[in-house]
Amino acid sequence: MSEPLLQVKQLNKAFGALQATRDVSLDLYPGEIHALIGPNGAGKSTLISQITGNLPPDSGEILLQGEDITGLTVAERAQRGLGRSFQISSLADELSVRRNVMIAVQAIQGSSFRFWKPVSSDASLLEPVATILERLGLSDRAGTLVAELSHGERRLVEMACALALQPRALLLDEPMAGMGSEGTARMVKLLSELKHEVPILLIEHDMDAVFQLADRVSVLVSGGVLAQGTADEIRNHPAVREAYLGEETT
């Protein structure tokens, strides 16, 4: 196997007495989907937030392409290629879909201190935005305010924002939650295509989707890694079946 793109090493994070992340290590390799599963409150979102820099870890290291990014800000990590989606979508509701995606395109062009040229007629922004919206099937929603979108559409816009960054690694926090079976199927198809462009760390509760998509799986329970391995290994792992899958599958 090649070098891991993203490495998390012995990460720890406590909220007071609650150990939300306990000695977590995991790798994300090029071309793979690495699923992160575990019961509610296991610390999955907290882990993603530490990787992206929204939360500082108490100890441990995060490496992106071998480079230590633990001390960098959220923006610096994003510039280096970390794209993410939030469990509770975080967009500007008051702005159109186009405007929300445009800011990410603007960011990778590295040009936010330009004061004169209007963005509303700037083809170097509008064209990439249009391409991404097309890919996600959002073209006819481009001018709609995010506040008016359905739950599933908001998730797609989050994806569009993450993709607009042309990320090196994607961190997706329950991208298909509440999407319905049709939306989930579309998202599964999209992710299975995407993983060849960019590796994905995927938090997901839908076990069918997880085992359809994931190359490898980490199981998180009470902040710690209970098991880590290929999808097949995890499916048949006795402790996992007992601690987690047993509740979900029959």
Added chain:
Amino acid sequence: MTSLQNRFNPQALAAGLVPQSREHWINVLLVVGLVGAAMLAHFLGERFYVNLASRIAIIAMAAVGLNLALGFGGMVSFGHAAFFGLGGYVAGISAYHAFNMTPVLGIGFMPEGSTQMLSIWLVTLLVSGLLGLVIGKISLGTSGVYFIMITLAFAQMMYYFANSWPAYGGEDGLPIYLRNELPLVDTNHNLTFFFIAAILLLISLWLSQRLMGSRFGAALTMAHLNPVRLATAGIDPRPVKLMAFVISAMIAGLAGALYADLNRFVGTNMLSWHFSGELIVIVILGGVGRLYGPLAGAILFVLMETWLGGVTQYWQFWLGLVLLGVVLFARGGLMGFLAGRSKDV
């Protein structure tokens, strides 16, 4: 339906295919109304009203500055009097030394002031930008109520400093014996001075329009609406906000320099927290984050102050009622009430 689609189609917008919005016409009306009123007052010989129009233009300009920070950047500065007053003192101090032919601040190598508005404006932009950089840098480390309080604290420091510095009048303020000058025109002519103020107001409006339409404006808007989204996109919100704060301070400072020349006087009242508060009220009245909101707000505020203030000393009670009405029932302020909700592309 097609017109709605056109409105959201940037290419069509850029090509001017979309009929101008109602907001556009209200903006034009506000400007034409103000200029028309000043000219009418001039031809009727009503000097007081010409100066009142100048006052509106200048205060509107300061509010345009604040709107950039407060309305577009979401930074509730309760200290913009610091920049307004600083601009005023630059004009006053410069004229004072030019008149007495002494070096500025009494320091030997400094120039002997100037009565040229152009030099005064340049210096004003420079020093208020610098002050904005310092205050902004420190204040942006905080947010919410703390941001409000720390900006207020800086302005109050300036206020007490000016109050206790006898060289430039202290609490008595500093008169400007002759209005500062511009090449080719007579600044002592009331209508001429109004046009100077109106042109600078229009320039600052046009500038904020360009700014908010640019990439910088897009980043600032996102820094206000959802800083986490901006950072997630790879743009650090802090420098974007700081830059907006500095530009905002420069515009407010320039307005202050004009205000001192309008009144031929600069006093500590220009630095007082009352004025910072009035600017916030004007921005809210006009419509937070609406380009021409500050002009609408300034017209309403100054007219209420002048007319109601003449009828009853409790005019601020009525102002309070109007403000309450705006906050409760017309969230977009006067502009929201007149032109409907704002649109983005």
